[in-house]
Amino acid sequence: MGGSVVVDLLSELQAQEFHVFTDNLFTSLALMSELRVMGMHETGTLHANRTAKCPLTLPQAMKKQPRGTMDYQLEATSNTVIVRWNDNSVVTVAFTGYEVQPLQKAKRWSREKKQFITIPLPNAVAQYNAIMGSTDRMDQNLGAYRPTNTIRIKKW
Template sequence: MNLGKFLRERGMHYIGTVRENRLKGCSLRPEKEIRKEPRGVSDSCLEVDSGTLAERWYDNKKMDVITSYVGTEPMTMVKRFVKAKTMIEVPCPAVSAAYNENMGGVDLLDSLTALFKAKLKTRRWYLYIFYHTLNMAVATSWLRYRRQCHLMSLPRIELCQFQADVAESLVIYMRKPGRPSSNS
């Protein structure tokens, strides 16, 4: 079962980039053909079973996006620089515009989790997944904490200190009192 169908059955919408070799059964125009046309040309393919739309948009380079969240219409105009350092308007499908609008959160989370990653060398792959998930949860919590501090006009601590405080509180919470000694 493909991921799109799996998410659709659970009522979840998605949008994201996809590699060309993952678009099996979807016949989009090849990159060489699209590159010959002016900037902003796009091609799309809809898979009716899963409600998934695959779209290829060519701006400076091709961008393959897959979604169940939004369609290609309406086309909007986006401003882009050309070599002469002037601005031109390029047509942009709604899929690519929605992806570009919302991709900052994932990029921000990736960069924050990479800043203070645990140096872990293990053959047990599940430990790496556990620590990565924990690191993502701490980074997401810090972003929420930072937003609350901004709304309440409070001073805030940096991510490194926040991570240290979370680790310290987990260690204190996990400490269990030992058994009383038999000498007493």
């Protein structure tokens, strides 16, 4: 399972340009390269060990940095950008079709200052959160309100 599932699902849509959002179970640099050949873009979170030896700051070192710290690298042959960003935890996002800039602003609660602070947010992370947040909400609603959970079948 993995990238081949995504390619199989998208194989019927090759005539159009799409931007695909995937979670860390499906995202890989090989999938991004394959989708670029198909004329599609992808954005997805990556496991820290799936960055193909990309020279990013290690997650352990990134955790010691202040919130909002980021590091990014461009893989020139496939035009894929990998961003590692420190929020409550270290997040690694790979994407094609976006730029790292402009940085947006994220409002987060600071336990040390006991108030909201504003931290820089890479554009691709903001786009990913906007799309996948809705998907996560849909999954949550389907799990809670699935018709099989609410309809009782009477057996005569």
